[in-house]
Amino acid sequence: MNFNDILKDFETEAKGPKLESDKHRADDIQRLTDTWIKEKSVPELLPYAGELLDRLLVGVRKQIEFIEMNSIELQQDEREIKLLLVIVENELDRVQFLIRSYVRVRLSKIDKFAIYLRSEDEELSKLSSNETVYMEKHLELLMDLYNSQFLASMPEGLQALDEVAAGISMVEKPEYERPVFVKCKRDNHVLIDDDEIELTRNGIYVMRYSAIRDLVSNGEVMVL
Template structure:
């Protein structure tokens, strides 16, 4: 087995199902990288990428099975499989890092904005079923802690965590005024404080998220 044979075998093994092409795998890797950067950069919680994550997790499961099966062969002194396993493991580690960081970023936002998300149907729809269950459990634990430590000792009208009296809201929301870096894929125009601003193709800008949030969600600008 020469090096080209090893790489060809890796491609067929790493892709998974026969109907799935190498281009599909590379496209999913590009998408999860883009989704990860976008989620980390913007202040609000973005919709969970359900189909993409299902494909990636299924592919990872198949790669783990491939590693386990061929590790047995390696123990039987078939040393030519070693490089192939290293390649598959490196690919697997890269995808696992992206997925874990993506999920951690989302959970941090869910922890921070849980009351806001829970009270808004559009925000709630952005969560996966597992994220919804996590948010409800986490929020219940916090409520139990707060009630046992101090809220239970306050007058009933001061115990709410979503109080908006006096024009001041206790509900923490995403800061849409936070600046983000974007790169335009074509010439376009945005409105900032009722003033039209021209953006050039391939230009890199720092703008308030509120001015470009629709473009970001539609994938019409790249978040850096």
């Protein structure tokens, strides 16, 4: 039984204050969990889950307000509301952890691939407006640091950070050939070096991300 089941049972039986229920809350928390796992597991930056986070943040604010409003009644009628507040606080901590961790994972990728992201329109569209502002500011500070420490003293032809020399680019990009664990939601197949690999429903596989990138994008496989 998870926190949502406990909260539902307690609200049904308790005579104390009621938390405004949201029938989509549990689904949104599960979507956030799946989105967080996927973002942590794949090498590239995925599209920002803006609508999902907006809904969850509204729920977080409601839960905080509920806790603040009812905490003052603990001394008056402690037995009726203390358990409910503990349950709500635990769920709140869980959702806040997921949101913070999701944002941190994305920011670490933005820091790592900033030059690449800002040079590709498709990649840039994956960022939220706040992430775009963060990326530009972070890159500006990084360039100022590099210039003040060593780039300014080097020949002009060696100062660029996006140079391509001998076919090797200085711009760091996602490692699409990195292996990832995936679980298939239905029977499928992928092509790897002209070989067709059969994937069975509920099967778990380890393979190059480039081979299953499209399946991850359309939700046909789940990244573990």
